[in-house]
Amino acid sequence: xxxxxxxxxxxxxxxxxxxxxxxxxxxxxxxxxxxxxxxxxxxxxxxxxxxxxxxxxxxxxxxxxxxxxxxxxxxxxxxxxxxxxxxxxxxxxxxxxxxxxxxxxxxxxxxxxxxxxxxxxxxxxxxxxxxxxxxxxxxxxxxxxxxxxxxxxxxxxxxxxxxxxxxxxxxxxxxxxxxxxxxxxxxxxxxxxxxxxxxxxxxxxxxxxxxxxxxxxxxxxxxxxxxxxxxxxxxxxxxxxxxxxxxxxxxxxxxxxxxxxxxxxxxxxxxxxxxxxxxxxxxxxxxxxxxxxxxxxxxxxxxxxxxxxxxxxxxxxxxxxxxxxxxxxxxxxxxxxxxxxxxxxxxxxxxxxxxxxxxxxxxxxxxxxxxxxxxxxxxxxxxxxxxxxxxxxxxxxxxxxx
Numbered sequence: 169x170x171x172x173x174x175x176x177x178x179x180x181x182x183x184x185x186x187x188x189x190x191x192x193x194x195x196x197x198x199x200x201x202x203x204x205x206x207x208x209x210x211x212x213x214x215x216x217x218x219x220x221x222x223x224x225x226x227x228x229x230x231x232x233x234x235x236x237x238x239x240x241x242x243x244x245x246x247x248x249x250x251x252x253x254x255x256x257x258x259x260x261x262x263x264x265x266x267x268x269x270x271x272x273x274x275x276x277x278x279x280x281x282x283x284x285x286x287x288x289x290x291x292x293x294x295x296x297x298x299x300x301x302x303x304x305x306x307x308x309x310x311x312x313x314x315x316x317x318x319x320x321x322x323x324x325x326x327x328x329x330x331x332x333x334x335x336x337x338x339x340x341x342x343x344x345x346x347x348x349x350x351x352x353x354x355x356x357x358x359x360x361x362x363x364x365x366x367x368x369x370x371x372x373x374x375x376x377x378x379x380x381x382x383x384x385x386x387x388x389x390x391x392x393x394x395x396x397x398x399x400x401x402x403x404x405x406x407x408x409x410x411x412x413x414x415x416x417x418x419x420x421x422x423x424x425x426x427x428x429x430x431x432x433x434x435x436x437x438x439x440x441x442x443x444x445x446x447x448x449x450x451x452x453x454x455x456x457x458x459x460x461x462x463x464x465x466x467x468x469x470x471x472x473x474x475x476x477x478x479x480x481x482x483x484x485x486x487x488x489x490x491x492x493x494x495x496x497x498x499x500x501x502x503x504x505x506x507x508x509x510x511x512x513x514x515x516x517x518x519x520x521x522x523x524x525x526x527x528x529x530x531x532x533x534x535x536x537x538x539x540x541x542x543x544x545x546x547x548x549x550x551x552x553x554x555x556x557x558x559x560x561x562x563x564x565x566x567x568x569x570x
Contacts, residue, residue, distance in 0.1 A: 172319060172339075177204050180306050185280050190270055190303035193284040194291060196427035196452045197367070198359045199310045200339045201284040202226075202258050208282060212254050219251040225259040236265035243273060255281045267294045274302060284308075286367050289425040309483050310453045311337030313476070313565035320346045329562050333472045336455025356459045360428075367426035374422075379404070379411055383419050387429060387449045388460040392474040392499075394434075394446040394490075420449075427452055432478065435489035435501050437533060448490050450478045469544070473561060474499060474513045477542055481511075484568045496529045508537040509570050517545050517558070530556050538570055 177193075181204065184191050193201045202224070212218040221243055223230050233239050239257075247253055255273055260266050260283040274281050285291045295303050311319060313332055319342045322328040335341060335352055338359065344351050364381070374380050386400055397413035397420065404411050423429040430450050434443040451457035454475050461468070481488045481502045491498030491510065500511040510533055512526045530539040531554060540557040542564045552558060 171203055171207050171210070172342075173207060174200060174204065174315060177306065177308060178207060181208060181282065184304055188274055188277070188279075188302075190274050190295070191280070191282045192291060192295065192303055192305045193282065193308050194288065194305055194427070195284075195286070195308035196310075197286045197363050198338050198340060199308055199427075199452065201286075201308045203339060204308060205256050205258055205282060205284055209254070209256055215252075217251050218254060219246075219248040220254045220256065221246045223255075223257045225257070225262040233263055235263060236267075236269040239263055239266060239269040240272075243269070249278075251278070253279045255279065257281075257283045259284060259286060261285045261287045261290045267297075271302070286363075286427060287371060287425055288427060289421075290371075307482070309337075309479060311339060312480060312483050313337075313562070322346070324562060324566070326562070329565075333454060333469075333476055334458060336453040336458070338453055338455060341455075352455070353459055356453075356455045359453075360456050360460065363426050363428050367428075368422045372418075372422050374419075376411075379409060379415075380419055380422075382407070382409065383416060384423060384428075385460055387420070387423065388451065388457045391450050391457065392448060392471045395449055396446050423449075428456075430478070430482070432488060432490055434492050437491050437493045437498065437501065442489070443492060450475045452479065454479075470513070470515045473515060473542070473544070476561070476565065477511065477513050480565055493529065493532055496532060498529055498533070508535075510537065510539045512541045514541065514543045517541070517543055523553075527553050527556055540564075540570070 181191055193204055195201055209220050209222050213220050223233060223242065225233070233242055243255060253276070255270070257263070257266070270281050270283065273279055313329070316322070316332045316337050317324060317328060319339060322331070331346055335346065336356070338356070340355065341352060344355060364384070368374060368380065369377060382404065383400060386403060387395065397416040400416050401411060401413050420431065424431050428451065430452065432448045432450060434446060436443055454472060457475065477500065478488060481500065484504070486502035486504045489501045491501040498510050499513045502509045502511065510530055512530055514522065514526050517523050517526065526541050530541070533539065538557070539555070540559055542559050542561055544561055545558070
């Protein structure tokens with residue numbers, strides 16, 4: 169299978185090679201972490217002074233590597249002192265105590281260690297405890313809109329955008345074919361099942377699987393809405409199921425630890441502080457979310473618009489929060505370095521009332537940071553109102569700086 173290069177991630181990885189620091193590629197299963205690792209392996213194997221040690225924990229050939237002792241023995245067997253060694257381990261969280269092994273190997277001057285992992289809690293707790301500042305995390309996300317066009321050889325059009333917002337950006341869809349509806353649906357469902365089984369049910373030893381799945385469906389149907397454990401608890405009670413708020417919070421954390429969803433806190437713009445309750449949730453991959461809710465209706469479009477805007481901002485390196493300004497809400501407050509941008513997302517600006525709501529909320533923010541409304545209005549060119557930009561979603565998704 170041909171591996172298509174995602175240059176942004178390749179560049180991020182290569183800038184840390186040779187600096188005796190562990191590189192960790194994190195993200196939901198099937199977003200492309202393995203592809204990035206294989207591309208690195210292919211490149212380095214062509215170098216005459218390189219020795220690539222590649223371990224894929226999703227390949228049965230490596231089932232014997234179960235703990236750090238097994239890992240050490242395997243690396244020792246394949247390590248070459250007279251060459252530069254690249255230790256590449258895919259889905260490293262499936263090796264018990266892996267951090268004890270990689271901590272020792274990264275100390276070798278002729279060694280690079282690159283790992284991939286699909287569990288945020290495990291990676292952050294183990295690596296930060298034992299490795300301190302000896303590792304760097306590079307988040308890998310599903311395909312951006314422009315990558316989606318490239319992978320599927322599609323033109324930049326409203327029809328292509330609609331497919332992107334329907335099926336999401338898992339790279340493997342390229343092999344299925346973007347028009348094979350039934351096969352895509354089956355594949356996305358299987359990815360969801362794998363994430364839930366391997367990274368949540370088995371890892372967290374979940375007993376009430378039905379409750380877990382019901383909570384995930386609730387979250388998928390309520391992306392972009394303020395959500396709390398109490399609101400989910402009340403919903404479950406209306407369905408005849410009793411679950412405490414603390415257990416629900418744990419389940420929500422399991423989803424985010426598996427990179428299936430993201431929790432977005434609220435931020436008081438005037439008081440410049442985070443608010444402690446009622447967050448919003450978005451999915452890493454919109455295709456998986458859409459399969460869960462089985463929604464294809466226009467009434468669902470604003471939720472999908474918000475989700476693609478949020479994940480695009482993450483890919484661009486922004487820290488994203490929901491803005492609260494007195495009684496008004498700003499969909500996204502995004503920060504990167506010293507830059508802040510404020511974004512309102514809507515389906516269509518259909519009249520003065522919608523225009524006043526979307527632009528008026530932004531006008532109430534009295535600073536000089538960029539502000540914009542993103543919609544699906546059929547604009548020939550981008551426009552603005554009193555300094556507030558109005559962008560079509562396609563144009564927004566093609567930019568990385570705002």
